[in-house]
Amino acid sequence: xxxxxxxxxxNLSVVAGVPSDLEAYVTELQLLYGVPLSYLxxxxxxxxxxxxxxxxxxxxxxxALADGALSIGRVTVTDSMxxxxxxxxxxxxxxxxxxxxxxxxxxxxxxxxELFATNGxxxxxxITGFLLRSELVRMLKGLEVSAYHKEKELDxxxxxxxxxxIALGLFDGEMTSLVIAEPKTGLTFGLAPGEKMLVPKDVTxxxxxxxxxxxxxxxxxxxxxxxRLDAAGLAKELGKILDEDIGAAKLxxxxxxxxxxxxxxxxxxx
Numbered sequence: 001x002x003x004x005x006x007x008x009x010x011n012l013s014v015v016a017g018v019p020s021d022l023e024a025y026v027t028e029l030q031l032l033y034g035v036p037l038s039y040l041x042x043x044x045x046x047x048x049x050x051x052x053x054x055x056x057x058x059x060x061x062x063x064a065l066a067d068g069a070l071s072i073g074r075v076t077v078t079d080s081m082x083x084x085x086x087x088x089x090x091x092x093x094x095x096x097x098x099x100x101x102x103x104x105x106x107x108x109x110x111x112x113x114e115l116f117a118t119n120g121x122x123x124x125x126x127i128t129g130f131l132l133r134s135e136l137v138r139m140l141k142g143l144e145v146s147a148y149h150k151e152k153e154l155d156x157x158x159x160x161x162x163x164x165x166i167a168l169g170l171f172d173g174e175m176t177s178l179v180i181a182e183p184k185t186g187l188t189f190g191l192a193p194g195e196k197m198l199v200p201k202d203v204t205x206x207x208x209x210x211x212x213x214x215x216x217x218x219x220x221x222x223x224x225x226x227x228r229l230d231a232a233g234l235a236k237e238l239g240k241i242l243d244e245d246i247g248a249a250k251l252x253x254x255x256x257x258x259x260x261x262x263x264x265x266x267x268x269x270x
Contacts, residue, residue, distance in 0.1 A: 181261035
């Protein structure tokens with residue numbers, strides 16, 4: 001992302017009209033864009049292989065970061081006073097635009113939806129996030145991530161990767177739980193090679209999709225020597241187990257391998 005020589009785009013003698021480019025740049029700094037990973041993780045041992053770390057973003061740190069960015073070309077006391085006035089004028093608006101950088105990266109169709117959802121919305125005043133170092137980041141492009149404060153889903157402010165196996169996520173508000181799921185494009189139909197036991201899923205509305213591991217079915221019993229599946233026989237057996245009339249739709253539901261997901265919850269309030 002472009003970084004500009006701030007002194008070339010700002011006339012600091014007139015603080016009242018802060019340029020939009022400057023506001024956007026300071027907004028990006030609040031979301032840690034352009035900050036080297038070594039500044040976020042001081043030692044590799046703090047983020048070992050296959051680890052997940054949670055954090056709060058310190059407002060004092062990001063304000064100092066913005067102050068440093070605005071200090072380019074600062075020499076005299078007068079320069080320092082002008083820079084300080086510019087910082088005071090820029091920070092509130094920059095922090096009100098925290099949803100904008102991610103929205104600007106979206107496809108036009110998603111931008112319109114996101115604009116409707118966040119236009120005029122106040123930020124929570126606190127940013128929390130995570131750093132994930134795992135082979136999953138490299139192997140599964142497009143991991144789906146969502147964060148919650150108790151039951152309320154938080155707005156995502158940033159989700160990026162460093163190198164091939166480190167992911168950074170930032171959210172608007174205090175995170176109490178995080179859900180990381182395989183991308184839904186990884187759904188499969190049937191059984192994986194080598195598998196022979198089909199674990200039925202509950203088809204009732206209150207427990208839809210819950211695995212019934214004590215009622216597994218040996219799929220080989222419904223497959224002939226050429227590998228063809230006796231779909232009608234399998235549906236009938238599933239119907240007995242689930243006490244349901246299993247038609248084509250519900251049989252397909254039973255043969256879909258749902259994307260795996262992991263849930264991490266705070267124990268602070270427990």
